[in-house]
Amino acid sequence: MDILNALVAITNYILIPATAYGSQLALGALGVTLIYGILRFSNFAHGDTMAFGTAITIMVTWGLQAMGVSFGPLPTALLALPVGIAATAVLVLATDKLVYSYYRRVRAAPVVIVMVSVGVMFMMNALTRFLIGVDDINFADGARFVITAREFRDMTGLAEPLPIRSSQIITIVMAALIVAALFWFLNRTRTGKSMRAFSDNEDLALLSGINPSRVVAVTWIIAAALATTAGVLYGLDKSFKAFNYFHLLLPIFASAILGGLGNPLGAIAGGFVIAFSEIGVTYAWKKVAGYLLPAFEPDGLLQLLSTEYKFAVSFVILIAVLLFKPTGLFKGKSV
């Protein structure tokens, strides 16, 4: 029996990737949940907002690289991130002014605004592709690994490797920082509270002297920051491809709902549940079983479900959770 190798294999193929992926989903879901909580609609353009922010960040990164700027062992994109966020903020604020503000004024039904966001999604989608094209772009630089597979094997003498990529560490650390900051902001600061008040009862917020345009603007800016950061971290860890960001939307929505819409804590929990279930349920346990029970030579892969169904599995879990907790793990809102 070889518990150590089994543990390493599980960590390498389940724990670490699921944590990193979960953080990426959580950051995306935070943005969705924030918009839902405060502006009260499901923003289908969020995935393309992420794509746009990342595209700008990449272009700035290229610029920086061309000027010879680098960020030591960290990816240069982190330096470019603020610019990406700023540009995205400008874009979403402009979108709000040109598009969404009208529907808020006429008090359109949420579903109408959702459809409007589908329209915005189409347009942003095209905009991003005009800007940077449709290709797969790899923009991660700096040190790729904290520890590589070979280094780990040499170090420990284990058969199983446990490489750790720097992008994974960066993702997890950034996600934790951002989440903490957001919590503090929403629950402790005056602006944060006024945003929650606005989300609760818009008319009454007005009567309390809360400036709605400010709340809306701050919300969009935060959403832009979250979207861009999530997009860039995701792109660093994988690669940038405009098309993929649209597809990221589904697991992101699933995370936000699973956790409870409008609830930031829920978004994070949701992200991790989705990530772990996608990876955990479809994992083939053959290798681990081989380490644990060397005598037992399994014929099959010991895989509960083939990986084609990983997405389906996460939705099954989502539905199961909703059956017992109809507004998500953390008691979300519903319009």
Next chain:
Amino acid sequence: MSQHQPKEAWGGQWRAPVLFAIMAALLVFEGLSNGWNGALGIINMGLISAILALGVNVQWGYAGLFNVGVVGFVALGGLAPVLIAMPPTPGAFKAGGLGVLLALAVAIVTLGLAVWINKTQAKRIRLIAIPAALIAGFFAYRALLDPAVAMIEAINPSATGYLGGLGWPTLIAWPVGALMAAAAAWAIGKTALGLRSDYLAIATLGIGEIIVSVLRNEEWLGRGVMNVNGIPRPWPVPYEIDLQNDPGFVERMASFGLDPVTGSTILVKLLYTGLFAVILLALIWASEMALKSPWGRMMRAIRDNEISAAAMGKHVTKRHLQIFILGSAVCGLAGAMMITLDGQMTPSSYNPLRYTFLIWVMVIVGGSGNNWGSVLGGVLIWYLWIKAEAWGPDMMEFVTAQMSEGSLKQHLIDSAAHMRLLTMGLILLLVLRFSPRGLLPEK
């Protein structure tokens, strides 16, 4: 803040006829300028889209059920023509049919058992017994299914490798598609309809994805990603080639002054148009009758305020289930019609953007709660979706015409294809901007 009152839509009672006339004019113009084949093609898919939109409207507009799993029901309906109309694969049923049926029976028994335990047993027992039953059932299911599937898929994999269909007339597949979707809706509704608005939405989104996943990956059922093609046409639609080879037909076309190719392609499309139009009209009649009766009033009441409707004696869950099944059945029907029209089943093409959100766009643009609105929205949005493909690059050409040669111009021209999405988005935003409650609002 201002108190906004929805303005009375312009045109009053003339609005609908005028908008429909404009739509008709657009299609006629399309036919005159670009040929009737294209126009009829748009009309045919437009009619199917209208039926789909009607199905979604029944759920959303009448009862406020936010179903974004439309793609799942469409896909399920699409499976019907494969199962009904395709010829059976020789030897497939003998090889693995029994195993598959047994496995499905095990699956159903397991689920039934779980539900029974959940209903009758104490909480403590449930906690252990349900997972135990499910896990045991799952392994039994896999044990039965896997070898059977392997046998079926081994039969001439590049051409068949699936059970095949019954070889019955394709028209039968349409109601069957509706029934299959209805059955799925019943099971889903029983479990998920308790959920509120967006939670129901994402649950149905998930269910849609699950259904599509199954269709994509269960090759024994419908060849999965390998597609099934050559689905027979329904009565009374003939094949163009046969017409072109029929001297009688060629003669008749010649007497109209048409060449046989044009004549046959248009005739085939017209026959489809007729079939679809009959079904659409029947559905509209049924929905209008229902909507304008106490049933419709009850549904609107439930949509407006469930708690109060329940206090006024309306069985909200039952009604929700009823309408969820009806709407889904309509989507399934449309799915079956669409596959028949395409002549092939392509599971990978079922993506939510095209089969869920585009349909929703149709409903909202048309005006939710209004049946005629859904029809208008369905045809109009499909027309735009198709035309945007051509308009996008045209627009780009127009924009870049004034530009000097250079990399920017080249870049823009190369990106012209993305104008499709841009144009679509722009049109959507414009429509929703100038009639936010849809073109034909619910009165």
Next chain:
Amino acid sequence: MSFLDASDMVGGYGATNILHGCTLQVEKGQIAVIVGPNGAGKSTAMKAVFGMLNLREGHVKLDGEDITALSPQERVKKGMGFVPQVNNVFPTMSVEENLEMGAFIREDDFTDTMEQVYELFPILRDKRHQNAGELSGGQRQQVAVGRALMTKPKLLMLDEPTAGVSPIVMDELFDRIIEVARTGISILMVEQNARQALEIADRGYVLVQGANKYTDTGAALMADPEVRRTFLGG
């Protein structure tokens, strides 16, 4: 010149007018009460005064300054506070946060005011960490009034503050309103508990179909048998 002077207001929702030349005035430190049948336009008049409804005619002046064109939140800054008839709390925020939101525009320390609100409505102190949406009808009403008091407004507008509150709390509330008025704050309120309200009113308005039908001191209106019979329930 009255502290609040809303004269000849004409306006409504959509095309139809609800208000047909309604006039409301409150002096500094006084209490004005609007009564009238259901649907007379009382709430509409309040909204109009607060800028939540665009006026077609007429003007609103506060302390001599014309504020007809200001948005509601600008009026809050000018010292107006409003408790609407419905939807008057933040349901998923705690009672305490509701009160804090009332003090949103205040820069100074508002713990004193909050303390006063808790003294006025002791039940709110017990429930201060509970979400307002989980309160009983009357408790919510208390939160709503408390929220408006937190603003420390110069003009306090209350749309049926006592609807659904128990008699003892109603008395407390009216008592408190008198006290508030004594500190120089003007009060404009709509009441269906009209007799109690007119009792403490310096001025009473009877609004019918969007226009002033009777205007007098509270006591005089109470004494008018016609008014009593038709509008005050005998």
Next chain:
Amino acid sequence: MIRVENLHKHFGGFRAVDNASLEIATGSITGLIGPNGAGKSTLFNVIAGVHKPTSGTVTMDGEDITGLAPHELFHKGLLRTFQIAHEFPSMTVRENLMMVPGDQSGESLWNTWFHRSRIAQEEAALLKKADEVLDFLTISHLKDEKAGNLSGGQKKLLELGRTMMVEAKIVFLDEVGAGVNRTLLNTIGDAIVRLNKERGYTFCVIEHDMDFIGRLCDPVIVMAEGKVLAEGSAETIMQNEAVIEAYLGRGLKNKVKAEIDSETARHESHGAQPGLGDEAGHGGAA
């Protein structure tokens, strides 16, 4: 008859209804009063099937109806109104009324397609009935208005109007009076009495207007902190020290002394004849 036995309803650790037992006799108009947060609406909600009780039972004419769904209770003749009006906002006022009756054949899809004439007949009858109710409530000019556009009080009237559309056995009214003009409230009171006398409806009424309670209700049940505090005729309740302490209060402290004196004088002269010239509605206790 409705009998509530040892009923508990807890929200988390909070006991909103705490071991309440009470009876609503057939044919009575029972008043239910108590301080804000006493658990009155919660009790209603439990009886009406909106909340499941934590423990305890509710029976109706001897039959256990604990935990039945609202729509089932409706068909047993148990109707209720909501404290915060629950109208159907996008439907017209008239439609709000017409949707109420439960046995409409037009509610079956089959009939909407194949029995249209039967539906038309029923609809005509319903329409007439709805118009009568609207006339009665003095809001017939609003019949084609969207219910969402009504004023606060008008919504309350509509709420009441819905209970008049069917033959109910027992009607629970949660603060129909709040926000309703007092003159109109008197009319509503008359209507309740009439429904009670002529049609044999049983009523259970939550109300904070003691005029109204005093004029209509016998007996009156007082709740406080989730428990039943007292029960008896309106007069005895209004004299009850504990009830005055917890609920009725002793009038305004801040008013000019002289006025209070003259008030008291007047009350005394009127004695226990509620409803007429009774300045402070609950003045019976002053």
Next chain:
Amino acid sequence: EDVKIGISLGFTGPLESMSPAMAAGAELAMKEVSDSGKFMGGATVTPVRGDSTCADAAAATATVERLVTTEGVKGIVGGMCSGETTASLQNVAMPNGMVMISPSATSPALSSLEDNGLFFRTAPSDARQSEVMTEIIMEHGIKEVAVTYTNNDYGKGLADSFQAAFEAAGGKVTINAAHDDGKSDYAAEVGALASAGGEALVVAGYVDQGGSAITRGAIDSGAFSTFVFPDGMVGDKLQENFGAEVNGSFGQIPSAEGEGKDKFMALAEAAGFNGSDVYAGEAYDAAALILLSMAAAGTTDPGVYKDKVMDIANAPGEPILAGELGKALELIAAGTDIDYIGASSVELIGAGESAGTFREIEIKDGVIETVKYR
């Protein structure tokens, strides 16, 4: 006279990043023919692009319908994905008697489709590639591989036929797992593949899609170090993405030996796109075949020139490489037989699909190097 040729590719949708180079390839051939001035007595050729979306059969049908009936094209280069190609072929091209030559639809199912002689493809069917790949792997002494394929008819078809061929040759496939393109994360797939194990990983996917992501994950997690890359994976992008990290890995792409390809690469570079992008050369050839057949038939009527396609593509005749279309037109005008070789060594067999010469490649020092042709 102006002859319009349709290009129906998935400009938006899952394979949107492959389409531009393919369209450019096809347009290059058309421009070359136009510029030569020798086509049908000086006729010009105008390309008309249409978006087939790759995924949506109905939209593809409508697009091709537009190309045929509205634009009046005389031949179509496309479609791109096998499903969408089948739909537009059966619903539009066949009823209208239109010729379609697909540069990239490789599903074996298309071989047996009834097409009235209207459909051809310049890409080989996957069945052939499987055999070649099996040979190469066996020659490397590898007996156990894991397979991951992109979950569409191309990937699935290739993976299945490969598994059959490899097992018939005595090898073992430890796992045959699909991956969906355009998904957000592939950790689950990598985990499953790693657990199944094997000496090498066969990545039957696309290099700018999930294929790269899976490869990346497998390298990074230390699960595999040797990879086998079929056609969808071999391209500049592979080199760019992984470089020396995949040293020792190998693969094959349908590609001709020698001059044709080189010439095409040069032409592409001059035209401003990358000629080594997947299927760009095949697209060039598809367009060239249509045009040369027209010239040979002396008409643009698809019903007539469809019968010339096989003659043009195959021996006997004067070999024609990419960039020699002018010469080909001259020869045709003079009545000389030609054998079109083009950019991808076109040789049509069976029902009109490429016989497929494959180039075996290996990655050495981070560079794709050609080992030999098979």
